[in-house]
Amino acid sequence: MAVPRQSAPRQPATPAEPVVALRGAAVRVGGRTLWSGVDLTVGAGEFVAVLGPNGVGKSTLIKTLLGVQAADGEVRVLGRAPGRAGERVGYLPQRRSFDPSLRMRGIDVVGLGWDGNRWGVPLPWRPGRAAARRRIDEVIELVGATRYAHRPIGQCSGGEQQRLLIAQALVRRPDLLLLDEPLDSLDLPNQAAVAALIGRVCREAGVTVVMVAHDVNPILSRLDRVVYLAEGGAVVGSPSEVITSETLSRLYDTAVEVLHTSDGRLVVVGQPEAPARHTDRHPGRQGGAA
Amino acid sequence: MITLLQLADAATGWSWNPAEDLRQMWAFPFMVNAFRAGTIVAVTAGVMGWFMVLRRQSFAGHTLATVGFPGASGAVLVGVSATYGYFAFCVAAALVIAAVPRGGRDGGVQESALTGTIQAFLLACGFLFTALYKGLLGGTTSLLFGSFLGITTTQVWVLLAVAVVVLGALAAIGRPLLFASVDPDVAAARGVPVQLLSTAFLVLLGAAAAGTSQITGTLLVFALLVMPAATAQSLTARPGLGLALSAAVAVAVTWLGLTVAYFTPYPIGFWVTTFAFGCHVLARLGAFAAGRLQARSAAPLTAGGAA
Numbered sequence: 001m002a003v004p005r006q007s008a009p010r011q012p013a014t015p016a017e018p019v020v021a022l023r024g025a026a027v028r029v030g031g032r033t034l035w036s037g038v039d040l041t042v043g044a045g046e047f048v049a050v051l052g053p054n055g056v057g058k059s060t061l062i063k064t065l066l067g068v069q070a071a072d073g074e075v076r077v078l079g080r081a082p083g084r085a086g087e088r089v090g091y092l093p094q095r096r097s098f099d100p101s102l103r104m105r106g107i108d109v110v111g112l113g114w115d116g117n118r119w120g121v122p123l124p125w126r127p128g129r130a131a132a133r134r135r136i137d138e139v140i141e142l143v144g145a146t147r148y149a150h151r152p153i154g155q156c157s158g159g160e161q162q163r164l165l166i167a168q169a170l171v172r173r174p175d176l177l178l179l180d181e182p183l184d185s186l187d188l189p190n191q192a193a194v195a196a197l198i199g200r201v202c203r204e205a206g207v208t209v210v211m212v213a214h215d216v217n218p219i220l221s222r223l224d225r226v227v228y229l230a231e232g233g234a235v236v237g238s239p240s241e242v243i244t245s246e247t248l249s250r251l252y253d254t255a256v257e258v259l260h261t262s263d264g265r266l267v268v269v270g271q272p273e274a275p276a277r278h279t280d281r282h283p284g285r286q287g288g289a290a
Numbered sequence: 291m292i293t294l295l296q297l298a299d300a301a302t303g304w305s306w307n308p309a310e311d312l313r314q315m316w317a318f319p320f321m322v323n324a325f326r327a328g329t330i331v332a333v334t335a336g337v338m339g340w341f342m343v344l345r346r347q348s349f350a351g352h353t354l355a356t357v358g359f360p361g362a363s364g365a366v367l368v369g370v371s372a373t374y375g376y377f378a379f380c381v382a383a384a385l386v387i388a389a390v391p392r393g394g395r396d397g398g399v400q401e402s403a404l405t406g407t408i409q410a411f412l413l414a415c416g417f418l419f420t421a422l423y424k425g426l427l428g429g430t431t432s433l434l435f436g437s438f439l440g441i442t443t444t445q446v447w448v449l450l451a452v453a454v455v456v457l458g459a460l461a462a463i464g465r466p467l468l469f470a471s472v473d474p475d476v477a478a479a480r481g482v483p484v485q486l487l488s489t490a491f492l493v494l495l496g497a498a499a500a501g502t503s504q505i506t507g508t509l510l511v512f513a514l515l516v517m518p519a520a521t522a523q524s525l526t527a528r529p530g531l532g533l534a535l536s537a538a539v540a541v542a543v544t545w546l547g548l549t550v551a552y553f554t555p556y557p558i559g560f561w562v563t564t565f566a567f568g569c570h571v572l573a574r575l576g577a578f579a580a581g582r583l584q585a586r587s588a589a590p591l592t593a594g595g596a597a
Binding site: 083087092103104105115119120122151152168 | 473481
């Protein structure tokens with residue numbers, strides 16, 4: 001359990017109720033078990049990274065928590081079955097960028113996060129409209145996207161789009177933020193900035209963050225815990241417990257070495273690639289530093 | 291010279307007195323019906339087209355409209371009003387396109403190949419039906435390229451009823467549909483039934499395409515279904531304003547097209563399409579010019595800010 005953090009102003013998750021609870025969870029896709037025996041309890045305000053080689057089912061774990069992917073074992077999100085927590089869960093999918101010709105302003109995309117799932121016509125004079133506007137402006141300000149929120153989102157850079165999408169995920173003040181490789185395809189300064197933003201949201205608003213990452217280094221200093229998925233199993237613990245030569249060697253059943261650079265970054269050497277039949281899902285990307 | 295021409299063409303000539311000309315044109319019940327039907331169809335097409343362009347489903351829209359041709363000619367062949375043929379075939383085709391399973395990322399390509407195949411076959415069927423019908427079928431040309439003659443009051447009522455249903459349904463599902471169109475993964479995670487909305491949209495699009503076909507013909511539906519929407523989207527990225535603008539452009543080009551077609555010997559399909567095309571070109575040029583102007587005025591501003 002992480003150090004207690006200041007909880008969100010409204011409906012804070014009670015200390016007794018974990019935000020995410022997995023017990024003996026397993027996922028089978030197309031008759032193949034991706035991972036099994038995953039036990040994980042995430043408390044309010046924790047920052048958890050999901051790591052592992054390509055094709056091991058990191059995104060599937062996020063989809064399980066969203067209730068989009070069925071799982072065996074016990075899965076509870078905010079004390080309910082996955083997919084039942086509605087707007088209390090914010091989601092940022094693994095992203096291709098928006099089509100440059102998409103004629104939708106960033107602010108409208110954020111607005112869809114506010115009430116895009118409601119039926120009926122959004123009348124300009126309906127009650128709550130002013131509050132919605134204020135919240136949308138506030139969250140855009142929070143992610144630092146005010147300058148380009150009125151531009152068509154397709155014309156924004158990758159980093160700008162990612163900030164707007166984080167605003168969309170945050171606009172409903174979720175208790176849990178599920179992020180699927182939010183730093184992927186961003187350049188290094190933007191990686192650092194977006195990682196800092198997510199860390200700040202987690203710390204200041206008490207939002208629990210579960211984030212799939214390819215490279216742990218940009219978020220290493222902010223992490224409370226790491227879930228390391230490998231073929232068939234998983235290890236959960238603090239980064240210093242999990243990302244070690246011993247643990248990873250045991251997990252992969254082969255010699256893996258974790259090196260510490262002088263600036264505190266971790267480099268995993270000799271990490272076995274996922275079996276070839278999975279790597280075709282992410283052409284051009286090889287499992288680098290974990 | 292003008293006076294001579296006017297005298298020669300006294301029946302429907304443009305008298306340079308707009309009020310008198312409109313009065314004369316609307317004295318004919320068929321022209322009044324044409325304006326009623328055109329307005330109903332234009333509003334529906336403008337609104338539905340905006341979603342279609344946003345969802346990049348123009349090809350599906352074109353296919354649905356094309357399918358209306360065998361529907362209409364088949365209906366005439368068996369002795370039913372072409373209106374019902376249009377609607378029956380277009381909505382059925384929408385359900386078929388929606389039912390075709392598409393797998394994974396390559397689904398889009400597979401879908402377009404299949405859709406294209408069926409589209410060509412049905413177009414050929416329509417041609418066969420018109421050949422089998424040896425009577426005075428208002429002409430293959432008017433089915434394909436549009437006509438405003440002979441729109442009955444019953445037809446206007448049918449179009450109105452369909453438009454009310456289509457726009458009503460769209461008003462109900464519009465916001466989740468927008469969410470699902472822009473951001474399907476997040477929408478699905480928030481409980482929006484993305485697949486169901488996609489099917490519902492195709493059915494509504496089928497109905498809109500069937501209605502539009504009756505004014506512009508099956509091959510020129512894009513004049514009202516794509517051009518006003520694309521024009522609106524090149525002018526504004528605001529959803530509400532874009533929808534209103536799209537409908538307004540569609541109505542404007544329809545009225546203009548009907549009026550000019552009445553006073554000239556050239557067909558309605560040509561005029562509506564030409565005016566819509568003109569609007570689109572103007573909007574593109576305007577957006578381009580505005581972009582250049584903005585870039586020019588923004589450049590010294592940022593330089594000043596940095597200094």
